[in-house]
Amino acid sequence: MFVSKYSNPEFSPYDDDSVPETTVPGNWPAPTVSHALSESLSLPGSKSLTNRELVLAALADGPSVLHSPLHSRDSALMIEALRALGVGITEVPTGNVFGPDLAITPGELEGGSSIDCGLAGTVMRFLPPVAALALGPIAFDGDEAARRRPMRTTIDSLRALGVDVSADGRGTLPFSLYGMGSVAGGDISIDASASSQFVSGLLLAAARFDNGLTLRHTGEKLPSMPHIEMTIACLAARGVIVESPEPGVWVVPAGPIRAIDVELEPDLSNAAPFLAAAVVAGGSVTIEGWPASTTQVGADLEQLLPLFGATATRADGALTINGGTGVIGGGSYPGIELDLSTGGELAPAIVALAALASSPSTITGIGHLRGHETDRLAALSAEINALGGAVTEFDDGLHIEPRKLHGGVWHSYEDHRMSTAGAIIGLAVEGVEIEGIDATAKTLPQFPALWATLVGDVPLTTTNTTTSLGLL
Ligand SMILES: O=C(O)C1=C[C@@H](OP(=O)(O)O)[C@@H](O)[C@H](O)C1
Numbered sequence: 001m002f003v004s005k006y007s008n009p010e011f012s013p014y015d016d017d018s019v020p021e022t023t024v025p026g027n028w029p030a031p032t033v034s035h036a037l038s039e040s041l042s043l044p045g046s047k048s049l050t051n052r053e054l055v056l057a058a059l060a061d062g063p064s065v066l067h068s069p070l071h072s073r074d075s076a077l078m079i080e081a082l083r084a085l086g087v088g089i090t091e092v093p094t095g096n097v098f099g100p101d102l103a104i105t106p107g108e109l110e111g112g113s114s115i116d117c118g119l120a121g122t123v124m125r126f127l128p129p130v131a132a133l134a135l136g137p138i139a140f141d142g143d144e145a146a147r148r149r150p151m152r153t154t155i156d157s158l159r160a161l162g163v164d165v166s167a168d169g170r171g172t173l174p175f176s177l178y179g180m181g182s183v184a185g186g187d188i189s190i191d192a193s194a195s196s197q198f199v200s201g202l203l204l205a206a207a208r209f210d211n212g213l214t215l216r217h218t219g220e221k222l223p224s225m226p227h228i229e230m231t232i233a234c235l236a237a238r239g240v241i242v243e244s245p246e247p248g249v250w251v252v253p254a255g256p257i258r259a260i261d262v263e264l265e266p267d268l269s270n271a272a273p274f275l276a277a278a279v280v281a282g283g284s285v286t287i288e289g290w291p292a293s294t295t296q297v298g299a300d301l302e303q304l305l306p307l308f309g310a311t312a313t314r315a316d317g318a319l320t321i322n323g324g325t326g327v328i329g330g331g332s333y334p335g336i337e338l339d340l341s342t343g344g345e346l347a348p349a350i351v352a353l354a355a356l357a358s359s360p361s362t363i364t365g366i367g368h369l370r371g372h373e374t375d376r377l378a379a380l381s382a383e384i385n386a387l388g389g390a391v392t393e394f395d396d397g398l399h400i401e402p403r404k405l406h407g408g409v410w411h412s413y414e415d416h417r418m419s420t421a422g423a424i425i426g427l428a429v430e431g432v433e434i435e436g437i438d439a440t441a442k443t444l445p446q447f448p449a450l451w452a453t454l455v456g457d458v459p460l461t462t463t464n465t466t467t468s469l470g471l472l
């Protein structure tokens, strides 16, 4: 189990004498809520932005500082991997409850290491093109579950760039490459229909290729376009202007990646379960520090949650979702028909809400979620149906019929968004116990503490978020 030193994942939303029994010791009893919410929360930095900025700072033309970065398993894996490649990364204490800033000093990229990708898509897809710029052999592996995630496009694209890659034919981790200290670059075509991260990984490193890169996506569909736009925006802020002469084609000029200090935005996708809680419980949840403009797809929650009858208000740099009376207060909200191809990482929270809706929902455009931390379509339908739900899977999505749900064990499949989807359902359904709540450490180790704050008015303090931080 990963325990971030910036959190205390053991923190429970219950008083010591009121913790419900679970059928299996170690399961997390998802708290129900019996009152309308009225809570305001801050969240730690964005995973997607933190791991992009770590890579770009490592490839930049001088030292820089990342302010308010995420500290979680995915960012820790990225930091360790970059250090193994010869990049200097040190913590700069600030008093921020979510952890210190990071000072990054680029170095000559060196081989000779084995990189643990854990279960992080951003590590396994972003770092191989960076490693190709190093000198020497570099091996990539990860969790057992990571060995099921699609990697063929990364492997094929590196080979198309002339990089020597050793891999069996399965198109997954583990594999290794032999970096020659430079990559010529040029013109390659890839099929990124399984993940936008194949595109982002190449774009992030391409300015450091001798001839830059012209990248063409040849597959039928391309999920998560906002994440590619995020990559392009992060590069632009560092002076690398990526042109897209036609959809699915990107041209990255060779040149320096400028070192800049960056303030990270809070993770808006991680806001999804907290804001969804207002829809279920009624009342309001406010997320502080909501950026006025952003490339994060989590910003779509402002439009998505009103589809379930909630109202969204932006004021004073915060987003508030008000769920009215909520299901808990005796209200109901309708199901939805939605193509979520641009925001697949929001799907588990949206599907959890759909499972509590009063009419059917159909979510499409999310077939690629079968290659996420787990096959999310199979996992969501199995877990909701085990609680008495009626979810059917099709290739590209899920259909959810309204049913009265009952308690039971909700499996996380080591997937942080499965854990949090179970917590949303548990707000309204007595006796839901979550197996594997620790999976939330992937991007939000403070989830149990923040959820306790949300449902139980337990103040978020240095005791429940930063016990072992030693900064304050
Ligand atoms: O580039 C990124 O930071 C991400 C891209 C998306 O991946 P896919 O395109 O594989 O869905 C998203 O789901 C993931 O959580 C983060």
Ligand SMILES: C=C(OP(=O)(O)O)C(=O)O
Binding pocket: 119, 120, 121, 122, 344, 345, 372, 373, 417, 443
């Ligand atoms: C798909 C996700 O993660 P990853 O970055 O590992 O792909 C996610 O966080 O929903």
